[in-house]
Structures are given as structure tokens and as C-alpha cells.
Amino acid sequence: MGKTPSAPTLNDVAKAAGVSTATVSRCLNSPDRVIETTRQRVMQAVESLGYTPNFAARVMAAKRSFTIGAIIPTMDNAIFARGLQAFQDQLREDGYTLLVSSSAYSPEVEKEQIRALVARGADGLLLIGHEREEQIYQYLEKHRVPVLVAWSYAPERLQPSVGFSNKGAMRDLAHTVVDAGHRHIAMISGILQGNDRAQNRVSGVRDAMRSRGLDPAALTLIEAPYEIEKGASAFAELMSRAPRPTVVMCGNDVLAAGALREARSRGIAVPDDVSITGFDDIELAEIVSPALTTVHVPHREMGRKAAQELIAIVEGRSEGQSVCISTTLVTRQSLARPSGR
Amino acid sequence: MGKTPSAPTLNDVAKAAGVSTATVSRCLNSPDRVIETTRQRVMQAVESLGYTPNFAARVMAAKRSFTIGAIIPTMDNAIFARGLQAFQDQLREDGYTLLVSSSAYSPEVEKEQIRALVARGADGLLLIGHEREEQIYQYLEKHRVPVLVAWSYAPERLQPSVGFSNKGAMRDLAHTVVDAGHRHIAMISGILQGNDRAQNRVSGVRDAMRSRGLDPAALTLIEAPYEIEKGASAFAELMSRAPRPTVVMCGNDVLAAGALREARSRGIAVPDDVSITGFDDIELAEIVSPALTTVHVPHREMGRKAAQELIAIVEGRSEGQSVCISTTLVTRQSLARPSGR
Numbered sequence A, B: 001m002g003k004t005p006s007a008p009t010l011n012d013v014a015k016a017a018g019v020s021t022a023t024v025s026r027c028l029n030s031p032d033r034v035i036e037t038t039r040q041r042v043m044q045a046v047e048s049l050g051y052t053p054n055f056a057a058r059v060m061a062a063k064r065s066f067t068i069g070a071i072i073p074t075m076d077n078a079i080f081a082r083g084l085q086a087f088q089d090q091l092r093e094d095g096y097t098l099l100v101s102s103s104a105y106s107p108e109v110e111k112e113q114i115r116a117l118v119a120r121g122a123d124g125l126l127l128i129g130h131e132r133e134e135q136i137y138q139y140l141e142k143h144r145v146p147v148l149v150a151w152s153y154a155p156e157r158l159q160p161s162v163g164f165s166n167k168g169a170m171r172d173l174a175h176t177v178v179d180a181g182h183r184h185i186a187m188i189s190g191i192l193q194g195n196d197r198a199q200n201r202v203s204g205v206r207d208a209m210r211s212r213g214l215d216p217a218a219l220t221l222i223e224a225p226y227e228i229e230k231g232a233s234a235f236a237e238l239m240s241r242a243p244r245p246t247v248v249m250c251g252n253d254v255l256a257a258g259a260l261r262e263a264r265s266r267g268i269a270v271p272d273d274v275s276i277t278g279f280d281d282i283e284l285a286e287i288v289s290p291a292l293t294t295v296h297v298p299h300r301e302m303g304r305k306a307a308q309e310l311i312a313i314v315e316g317r318s319e320g321q322s323v324c325i326s327t328t329l330v331t332r333q334s335l336a337r338p339s340g341r
Helices: A010-017 A021-029 A036-049 A053-062 A081-093 A107-119 A134-142 A166-179 A196-211 A228-239 A253-265 A299-314 B010-017 B021-029 B036-049 B053-062 B081-093 B107-119 B134-142 B166-179 B196-211 B228-239 B253-265 B299-314
Strands: A067-072 A097-102 A124-128 A147-150 A161-163 A185-189 A220-223 A247-250 A275-277 A294-296 A328-330 B067-072 B097-102 B124-128 B147-150 B161-163 B185-189 B220-223 B247-250 B275-277 B294-296 B328-330
Touching: A010 A021, A010 A036, A021 A036, A067 A081, A067 A107, A067 A299, A081 A097, A081 A299, A081 B097, A097 A107, A097 B081, A097 B107, A107 A124, A107 A134, A107 B097, A124 A299, A147 A299, A161 A299, A166 A185, A166 A196, A166 A247, A166 A275, A166 A294, A166 A328, A185 A196, A185 A228, A185 A253, A220 A228, A228 A247, A228 A253, A247 A253, A253 A275, B010 B021, B010 B036, B021 B036, B067 B081, B067 B107, B067 B299, B081 B097, B081 B299, B097 B107, B107 B124, B107 B134, B124 B299, B147 B299, B161 B299, B166 B185, B166 B196, B166 B247, B166 B275, B166 B294, B166 B328, B185 B196, B185 B228, B185 B253, B220 B228, B228 B247, B228 B253, B247 B253, B253 B275
Parallel strands: A067 A097, A067 A124, A124 A147, A147 A161, A185 A220, A185 A247, A247 A275, B067 B097, B067 B124, B124 B147, B147 B161, B185 B220, B185 B247, B247 B275
Antiparallel strands: A097 B097, A294 A328, B294 B328
């Protein structure tokens, strides 16, 4: 805990308030069991010494830090923002503080951050997706730090997950696309390596093609990092292919927003010349013009439920239950029948 | 550090590798001063024990955790995302891990999180804006945790800041607005209470009005949380006022995007019927239609410089230098001369 020379202890507070450490502990954990004048004296000592009651005391009582760590792939856009804020809101209601790290989609960085959070005493970790070195899960088990996976639902895995079926959600959207009459389908996917959510979204499109009698190998696929710029340049590349796709399905709304921007700057009308779809239904999806047909992910619900489940595990009330969150299709203006049909 | 029963120590690594703890420390801190075979043996022990070399060892050597904390007001949109990612990238290059918390614009929550990060051993803190209880700064000083303020430049304050002049940037934009012929100016500001950046942006607009001979008290002002929905409803309210403003200056791009959305849904043409401006120049600003005239904040530059300065302070190489980042005006389609002139 770093600054030991100056960090006041439970003992210091007890001395300053003229009470036992047990009384200080009771004041912090069950204040209604302490008479008011004592409680006031103790809280005054807590305040004047700068003691950190919110967990330091509870750690001693419960061997817990009341700190939860979360490692998300990026903070650079809004994909994880909303779900994470809800995750934090729920943690806070239950008395836990959230510390977040961003791995910039690097497994190496994620590994360092997992170790950092474990060494900082995190009671539990939220990770995104299941795909990572087995060794990391062993490391977490060795240190008895429970982990919950979100943004992905995979009940067959050892680690519990609170998320949605990336494959199923994208398959539903792709069915709608094919049923609208599209045969030349292109996809701008996130980088597939190390990202099981992105892999499953591609599988979902291929599944839908297959089930509608199209050749899944005919899918034109480009991978791009989840950035507006990258979505724009991938879209430019797709428009130079022959035959030109009549629809571009994007791995998420950020890529789709980039594709839309590029279409506008090239004078390509959406959806008249080409349709574009997204995934996530972040605020961006409704704001771009035309508004995006996309998959709505209830990020807040997922964040809240993930927090509830992770706390239940940390507090020994659950062995780790996986929860499947339902996504829905949102039909807006960016998808239409292909022209010339 | 929480999980002591299972967490391996420097001693465990030394034993497993058959070397002294000093050698382990040297391997981790100055690997080039150790012969390769020894280094390999030590690193193997580090790996197999799951020892956390990135800071645990260096903490022992340097009393540092190589962890930096940052508390931002919200993760729920992109305002802080880009700058924070750059802040983290720079920290990482210098061997530090970043842990982030979001206060949801609540001073109470921020206070808890500051204590949590201090208790978790953070070497230094990044905070947004200067305005908070004096007591918090005293607490940080007592625990010898240096703090750097970003998103605001205030060299007169005790705590060093790496940021920009919110007032000056908004004043420049407001000059352009007035010079385009606007006299009925409205502003949708962020919530002013406890937010010195928002306060300074309003002052900037008033300064510009005064310097152009307009009455600053004539500014129609609505406060709204930085959310698209809130920007939309504030815009709706402004459109019902008489005389109707010819321009709506927004405290940031998120509010402006909401205003644009509401204008579109009401059939109000931007900029023909009413002009709208933003602040920040996040990606959203370029994607909405019409694209936003706004203030470009070089978020990445600010994030990088903030990290460099904070590390210099933590490592005792700087007493704390404030750095002023230049913003620029970005002229796009959402601002024009008022109609009927």
C-alpha cells in the first residue's frame, strides 16, 4: 500500500479517538450499532488523520479491498463507455470502487494490467471476451481473484460471462440483409486476432448466408481497427471491388460511421447506391445521417448485471452464473433493398 | 496488497532462482547489468511463480508502485477518451500502469476515488480541473501523492496543470459568431456547479459579447449535463423563446450533436434557420450533418504532455510545470450569418 510512512492505521484512529480498534471498525462497518457521540468522535479522528475508511478498514475485517478492476480493450471510443459506467454505478451502490485499465487491444498490455490490478489488491476482475492465454486464468486462480467475462456470452467456458451472443445477433441482422435481396455482401470486421466477439460476428454473417442458400465463402471481408478513419478507408477499398457490394455490414457502429462518412464524401448515396449496417447501437448510430440499421446491445443492463454477478462471486454468494442478455434489431434508414431490382 | 497468502515475494523468486534478492532486483530494474544466463534464470522464476515484476519489485527498490491514477468526470462519452488513451500510452512507454476511475461529476464520488487510489498505492494522480475542496489537496499533500490537473490551464494555482484556456478558446469562437452578425445568442452550457471548465466557457462567451459592444447579460443560458438527450431537450426549450436565438453555442460537441438532432426532427434548418457550434472537436463533430464549427482541442497532445509532466514530478525531476496547449477554431458548416440580414 505504498505510502506507509504517512498512511494512518486503524490503530492510529483508535488512539486518537480514545477507543478500541474494534469500536473503530464497528463505526465504519455498522455505524448504527455504535452510540452517536462515540461515532462522532471516531469519524472526527478518521477525518483529521485522513484515514481511508471506505475499504482500508473493511479489508482488515474481511480481507477485501472493495476494489474491482476492469480491463477494456480501448477507451478511445464509446463502445465500452456506457456499459462500463453502468457497471461502476452498480458497484458503487454496493460499496465497491472501480479501477479501469485499457489494453489497447494488446494481449501483452492486458497481461501486465491484470498483474497490476491483482497486486493492487483487486477483489475481482471484469475482462472482455474469453480469448486469452490459459496461463492468465491459472495466474488468477492461483491468486484467488475471481474473473467475470462480459460483452460475450459463452456458458460452455469455465469463466462465467454476462453478455450476449455476438454470433446470433449478427446472424439475425444478416438474415434481414439477405431477405432484403442483397447477394453481394461485404463486411468490414474488427481485427479478428484475439477478439472472439469480432470472430463470432463474422461467423454470424456466414451462418446467415449459408442458411439462405448463399455461399459463405463469397463474403468479401476486410478487417480494420474499430476507428472511424479505418472504417472510411475500408469502405473506399470495398467500393473499388468488382462486382461492387450492394451492402456493407460493419463490425460495429464506429466502423459504420466511417463508412457513411466516406460514402458521403464520394457522393455515394446510402442506402440508394449501397446499404450500410452497424452493431452496438451507440448514440452515434442515431445521429449519423442516414441513421444506422444496427443491433441494439443493452449496454447498461449488461453492465449492471455483470457488476451484480461479480460481487456475488466475490462475496461468496455465487459460484459464477452466466447471464445471456438479449439484443434487438434496430431498423433505421441505412439499409434498403438493393437498387436495380 | 491484498492476497498475501499466495502472492510470491522477491525472496521467493530469489530462492527459486538460487540468487540473492539484490540480483533479482537488478534483473528487474537494470537487466543490462546482469549476465544473460542469470537474467534468464531469474526471469524464468518470475514467470513460473507469477511474480509481478513490473512494480512489486520496483516498489521495494524505489518505494514506488509505478501506478498512476486518473479520475475523470465521465466515461459515458468520448470527451475524455482520446486524451486519456494518449495519457496511458505515454505512461506505458515510461513503464507506468494507469488505473482510471470515473466520478460521474460527483465531488463525493471523486473524493472516495482519490482515497481509493492513494490507498492502492498510486504514485501520482491526474485530476480534471482545479475546483474541489481544499481539504482534498491537503490530504494528497499529507500522503505525498503529487497531483496534476488537466483539461484546464491555470498557472496561478498551486497544483500544476497541463491544459488549455477554456475561456480564451470559447471567447475566440464567440468573436467569430458575433462577427458573423449574430445578436441573439443562446448557450447550452454544461452544469456549472463544480466545473471550472464549463464556467470558463460561459465567461468566454460573455467576454466576447462585451468586447463587441453587446450586453453580456443578454446571453440566454441553459445548463445541461453533457449528454446528447439533454442537448436535444435544451435546444427544444431555446426554440420556444422569443426572440428566438439565431445561434446556439454549445458547451461541447455532445450537446451540439443533441441540438442538431433536435433541429432535424423539428425541420429547423442548420445553419439557415439557426446556427449551432460545439467545443472539443471529437470525431462526432465531423460526422454529424451539417458538420460542426467547433474548437479543436488537441487531446492527444494534452494527454501525452500531462503524462510526461506527471512522471517528471513523481520521479523528482520537476517541481511541477504548467503547460498551455493551444486550441484552434475549426470552421465547418453549422455556423453561418443569421438569415434575413
